[in-house]
Amino acid sequence: MPLMTLVQAINSALAQEMERDERVVILGEDVGLNGGVFRVTDGLQAKFGPDRVIDTPLAESGIMGTAIGLAMAGMRPIPEIQFEGFLGPAYDQLCNHAARYRSRTRGAVTVPMTVRVPWGGGIHAPELHSDSPETIYVHQPGLKVVCPSTPYDAKGLLLSAIRDPDPVVFFEPKRVYRSFKEEVPEEDYTIPIGQAKVLTEGTDLTLVSWGSMVFQCLEALDTLPDDMSVELIDMRSLYPFDTDAIVQSVEKTGRCVIVHEAPKTCGLGAELATVLQERCFLHLKAPVQRVAGFDVMMPYYKLELDYLPNAQKVAQAVGQCLAY
């Protein structure tokens, strides 16, 4: 099996699906000849031509809105929004249109599309290039949201997303785009949207995260005393999220720490914590804790590491939660 980075795995999934399904087209800013600013679509225009890998004008609402039209008319568009911060101008088309068409037409008009978005902090980028806006799309009925953290999961989830009959927002943690390689099958495989993955099993505490924060959690685990048995869960899918996986784990461990980059207040962590206290109330030995971004603007890069949760903060929270 070849070793791939996250970027390569996504590129391979795109190439494979375009080969298999001629309805699939990619559109976005600089996705063509330039292969995207992160080179995720590198080589695809050369292979599939400029009619299927399309450089658009600089207009995110335009990208999202025309992708909706393409999807309605039977294509399987994969719009790319260059950075998560630029989902802003496309918010209305994504949440008020793509997400609602099936419901408002009682199934007559549907929008099968996958919105690819480089996501999250940690790469020393300029303003609005490091946000973590997943919560607002999870809150929007009618959208599915995924955020794989590894090359293997990325390929399998991307193929599921493209084949999904509804709009899927596919967040790509850019901080780990190239940080490591792992074995990724050449052949076609899918990972169902909605399933979390248990990375390490444990009995004392459940650690829940997604995106690049998963690696901060892994790092934290390395620093914990050997007698702390922590179960680490990578959510992978943010909507629908895998309630069973976290409930089962917390029923076993009785303690939970949730880690995410987005600002704490009203982040997805709040939803997961609430579900846990709703469903595992009598099992909980300590409050569910969050280690999240502060409730401030994602700072420019000199302070971004002060903003982002890290292994040390995670370890500390785990320790305190265990000591509760």
Next chain:
Amino acid sequence: MPLMTLVQAINSALAQEMERDERVVILGEDVGLNGGVFRVTDGLQAKFGPDRVIDTPLAESGIMGTAIGLAMAGMRPIPEIQFEGFLGPAYDQLCNHAARYRSRTRGAVTVPMTVRVPWGGGIHAPELHSDSPETIYVHQPGLKVVCPSTPYDAKGLLLSAIRDPDPVVFFEPKRVYRSFKEEVPEEDYTIPIGQAKVLTEGTDLTLVSWGSMVFQCLEALDTLPDDMSVELIDMRSLYPFDTDAIVQSVEKTGRCVIVHEAPKTCGLGAELATVLQERCFLHLKAPVQRVAGFDVMMPYYKLELDYLPNAQKVAQAVGQCLAY
């Protein structure tokens, strides 16, 4: 003291503040001669002229973005977005610009403006006229968010909002725009942003809500057996929200039900529930419960009452929570 509806109280606050502070201008679609589609700005253009009560072109991003410029240049704009659904096109300007200017310029450039938005369901309106999107603005660092449910609170909070040095989103529960009158002082008074209000005191369970759902809660209280002692809290401010008020109450009651119109998943209810289990863990006798909108598109009006929480659902949740 005169009796006023919510609409009248807001109108009176606007008139008073425009009188007092010549930097205040109102801009939006149909706010002038027409007095707004809900007549909230009725008579203001006649009084203050078309240069201070301004009908704009039909473009929400334009309204929000030029209001930002006006605020930066020393005015105190009050943009109106005609319905909460049309915040969508203005999302980027509001969250990625208004909310961030102070922080990204380290205080050099600020955006003192109050965004007025009719909000919520229950008035038999067409699509995208009945949503409850407060969560996404609460999640955005740099914005304050209020949602008064009564005429008295509306006037006091609106005056605070206009005088606030930072952007405030002022949600107006349109379902109760004219549903009742109460005494509202003619003179100038403010209610600090960030303070909840205890509507009824109680010892067995804390009921938390905001906007028009407060009245569903009140109705529910009427149907409960006399021996159930419920404390009802109207949050009024959604960011910053009054943690102390709910924590103190739940420390006393040990039980809490949160009621809101927005879809449940990642709604503000999740944040409040999480804070409560974080801060009152050892006091809680039952999981904090939510009675919220379903995780579906706000339906067209034939089904809107099936979507919205109501007194009966609230009463049922209260009963079940007490029986836990």
Next chain:
Amino acid sequence: MPVKNVYEARIEHLQILDEEARLDEKLAKWPDGRPVLTDAEVLELYQYMVRCRAVDDLAFKLQRSGRMGTYPQNRGQEAAAVGAGFAAKRGVDYLVPCYRENAALWMHGLPMHYVLLHWMGDERGNQIPDGVCQTPLCIPIGTQMLHATGIAWAFKMRKEARVAITFFGDGATSEGDFHEAMNFASAFQVPCVFFCQNNQWAISVPRESQTASETIAQKAVAYGMPTTQVDGNDLFAVVRASTDAIERARAGGGPSFIEAVTYRLADHTTADDARRYRDAKEVEAWQKRDPLIRLRSYLQARKLWDDAKQAALDDEAKAAATEVVRTAEGIEAPSTDEMFDYTFAAPLPAELELQKRTLQTHSLGQDPAQAGLSAQQA
């Protein structure tokens, strides 16, 4: 030459049947001599317009008597809708409407009661039947043109000889999405026709305040897109300009823009009172330009129509409208399930399935087993 012209534009206004119902014989024919509209076609379209107006009138009354929610009357704009609808090929071309072109939708196969059902607060009014090529009414202003552009783009990608035509008002041209739709359509030369019903008002905001441009048509200049202004109350002009634009698009000539100058004779919607902001005189002047009156005068002058025929048609139209209302009102109330079932394709996510089954969002009220609570807790 240090100052040189690098671009010139000219916007034309087309009128064929003038306010006095006089026909420009030359323009009423295509260059090859065929008529833009045969007598039979004019007669058919006229009757269609009258029938549409009857439904419109009845819808207004329905709202007033509390049997329907807010409704936006189409009154005064029927020539624009019918003309554009006629120019597009039913079952082939795709209509992407706003909410003031009922006639076009019905012509293209949407059962007439669907529109009423929509305004009765029922999503099934948007459940476009198979084979009917259109999107549902679009309430958020200015957002649907991007979808039209995307649909047209799909036609181009698949090399189908089909065109999308999208309708919107003068106010809608102020939205950013209008700009992006126009730019994408032109940059990719997709077969899309942008049909603006400039009815002079966006609720209470008059056309002159909406934008400082002298015409709406010239907005297309920004995108290098062919554009024209037509008298929107002149059926002939609308048909000619729309046919031109649609057939050019079909032949690979790219998108076009049409500004149809018309007037909203009624209030913005039944929730509006236009007397608050506009002059009775202005309305009166436009009443005289009512496209139904103009077309009737034309037909009568040509002896194709008379008062008796009109009386018969009026009766028939009223009866048909009543029937449309009966159909709409006869549809049983939607079930709560509907709210859930179309959020996603089946199967629903587990949590949503649970919400649907229990009609609860609070976990204690949900089925204990499903809610993940053990028996002892419940």
Next chain:
Amino acid sequence: MPVKNVYEARIEHLQILDEEARLDEKLAKWPDGRPVLTDAEVLELYQYMVRCRAVDDLAFKLQRSGRMGTYPQNRGQEAAAVGAGFAAKRGVDYLVPCYRENAALWMHGLPMHYVLLHWMGDERGNQIPDGVCQTPLCIPIGTQMLHATGIAWAFKMRKEARVAITFFGDGATSEGDFHEAMNFASAFQVPCVFFCQNNQWAISVPRESQTASETIAQKAVAYGMPTTQVDGNDLFAVVRASTDAIERARAGGGPSFIEAVTYRLADHTTADDARRYRDAKEVEAWQKRDPLIRLRSYLQARKLWDDAKQAALDDEAKAAATEVVRTAEGIEAPSTDEMFDYTFAAPLPAELELQKRTLQTHSLGQDPAQAGLSAQQA
């Protein structure tokens, strides 16, 4: 007349100092005979451009050696920035930039190291000093023009004789916010100048793919706004057109649009490799049109400049640039407090104050008293 013209537009291109550095003597003077630029002014602006380029070059190297994040070079566009900056009144008019007009910002009083500080990931680079009338660099494309419109609107409301001028690229004209800003500015006739640096590329997307319009300038036609195209590498043309537009705005004549035709001689940013998508030949051709070369030829032909002066200036500029970098790098690292303190005006909301004080978001890690936990729980 059934087909009549209802609108005509013509876009002019202005060039005063041509590619061969020949000056159009007539256009180089205002109608009243005053020169558009005196020799002394040309000399001053030329030296300014050279100094700016020196900082630009050094910034590039800083990034390459890992001492700064991504940086977008201004190379090749100095005449546009300096010319527009010169036309605006320092301390009076308001600049609303994108990120490729450093020269204008510096001319108007922004300490030069601020821009570097910004690109070093430090918000203090945006902490515009009192009295400097400008907004910070704006990274999200096309969003700042609305702010400029609002600022200009405030000037108009307060009857101040001030103008806002906003800068943006060719790519930015595709965003919906551009459209809304132009429309608002024109509808309310605010004193705002829209200055488009058409440098032919938006990262890898060439101007021809960005939009199908023949010129960028004609986009203003959509708003009935005065518009012109200028040779953006011609300092004289930029100054003349900008002065015209700014002074018209100041006099109450409303907004204007200027398309400055120029070229991005460097990569999009230091994170980009333009060789992937553009032809070396094209770049070469534009190298020859470098505004610094053109202005130097002009000055030398007029005997106002020579190689010795140039050598001295180059040395001086390099030294000054080094000093700017030293200043930027000499600023101590920001404290974590900064992240919190500017989220809102003081006092911070209690929860945020707690986050700041404890640098924690998990309640167990926060100060127990503040976190609302009683002693026994903590």
